[in-house]
Amino acid sequence: MPGSMYPSPSRHIGVVEDLYRFIDDVEADVAVALAITHFTVELELEGPVPIVALRQCLSLIINATDLVLLLPLDTPPHLLDNEFLPKLELFKTNLPHGDLLPFLRLHPHLSALCLHSCRRRTDERVCPLRAINLSGVLTMECPAGCAPGATRRQLIRLAVDDRPSVDSIPQALRSFGAPSLLYLSMDFFPDDYDILREIASVAPCLRKLTLLEKHRNTRRQSHSRHAWNDVVRWSGWLLKLEYLEELALRTAAEVVRRPAIISSEKAALLQWISGTQRQAKHRPQHPTLTSIRVWYRCRDANHGVITNWSRYTGTWENTLLLRNPLPTTLF
Ligand SMILES: [Zn+2]
Numbered sequence: 036m037p038g039s040m041y042p043s044p045s046r047h048i049g050v051v052e053d054l055y056r057f058i059d060d061v062e063a064d065v066a067v068a069l070a071i072t073h074f075t076v077e078l079e080l081e082g083p084v085p086i087v088a089l090r091q092c093l094s095l096i097i098n099a100t101d102l103v104l105l106l107p108l109d110t111p112p113h114l115l116d117n118e119f120l121p122k123l124e125l126f127k128t129n130l131p132h133g134d135l136l137p138f139l140r141l142h143p144h145l146s147a148l149c150l151h152s153c154r155r156r157t158d159e160r161v162c163p164l165r166a167i168n169l170s171g172v173l174t175m176e177c178p179a180g181c182a183p184g185a186t187r188r189q190l191i192r193l194a195v196d197d198r199p200s201v202d203s204i205p206q207a208l209r210s211f212g213a214p215s216l217l218y219l220s221m222d223f224f225p226d227d228y229d230i231l232r233e234i235a236s237v238a239p240c241l242r243k244l245t246l247l248e249k250h251r252n253t254r255r256q257s258h259s260r261h262a263w264n265d266v267v268r269w270s271g272w273l274l275k276l277e278y279l280e281e282l283a284l285r286t287a288a289e290v291v292r293r294p295a296i297i298s299s300e301k302a303a304l305l306q307w308i309s310g311t312q313r314q315a316k317h318r319p320q321h322p323t324l325t326s327i328r329v330w331y332r333c334r335d336a337n338h339g340v341i342t343n344w345s346r347y348t349g350t351w352e353n354t355l356l357l358r359n360p361l362p363t364t365l366f
Contacts, residue, residue: 279321
């Protein structure tokens with residue numbers, strides 16, 4: 036590549052012209068293609084993608100380990116058929132799940148898979164992905180209703196499916212089943228009152244759990260009720276997750292009456308762990324839980340608080356209090 040001693044291991048295609056520029060660079064020096072390990076194509080908002088050029092690029096990057104393909108909605112369904120990247124480990128795309136089957140079958144060694152919405156046909160009740168074996172995938176991010184059952188995956192991010200027919204996250208969890216799962220991050224709705232019970236029954240060995248409460252009008256008419264403020268049941272189910280070390284929860288609701296006040300937070304969060312004061316006297320401490328992180332809303336406007344509580348010293352202590360985090364803050 037002109038001006039640099041070694042060709043870059045990564046390439047980002049942000050406009051259609053970048054595809055042709057890459058092909059030209061490779062024609063000038065084949066080492067440009069051989070050096071690529073990370074290849075990202077983000078053309079979602081572009082017009083029709085020149086499929087021949089895109090396929091040519093894919094055929095050149097034979098050493099790619101990470102491939103991101105975010106393409107316009109009208110991308111032809113057979114784009115990836117017969118494409119093979121022998122070293123591919125991570126694949127992220129917004130292509131419809133049904134269009135990925137041949138490609139995924141050719142890449143059983145994939146360890147990380149990140150998929151956007153399903154976009155299956157209206158006559159397909161079940162996601163086509165559920166028919167293929169993805170047991171080699173260790174890290175998966177996909178809509179809850181699409182996750183295929185497997186026992187080897189260790190980290191799963193389940194997002195809410197965009198299909199209105201999938202209205203129950205617990206139902207999707209039940210059909211998914213991964214008893215050896217260690218890390219789970221998932222969306223849920225304010226009226227998924229039994230979410231923790233469902234998780235405990237599906238993935239009892241969890242070490243880290245992140246729950247992201249979605250904004251949505253609840254189907255049941257109780258705006259103040261949430262899974263986590265029914266402390267009797269919430270704390271009981273938390274105990275059933277007997278290996279859980281870290282719990283994180285993001286909600287747009289008010290978790291405490293006096294936000295960002297340590298004593299107020301402590302009282303609320305201890306109830307999550309031990310139930311009501313009367314229960315706490317008879318109930319054992321959670322055997323493994325050492326960290327609770329919560330992102331909650333304050334009463335005033337859209338402000339919020341991220342708080343982290345830890346028990347590394349034996350007693351629960353606040354270790355982080357962040358007021359008004361940016362919406363893009365990692366959680
Ligand atoms: Zn799907």
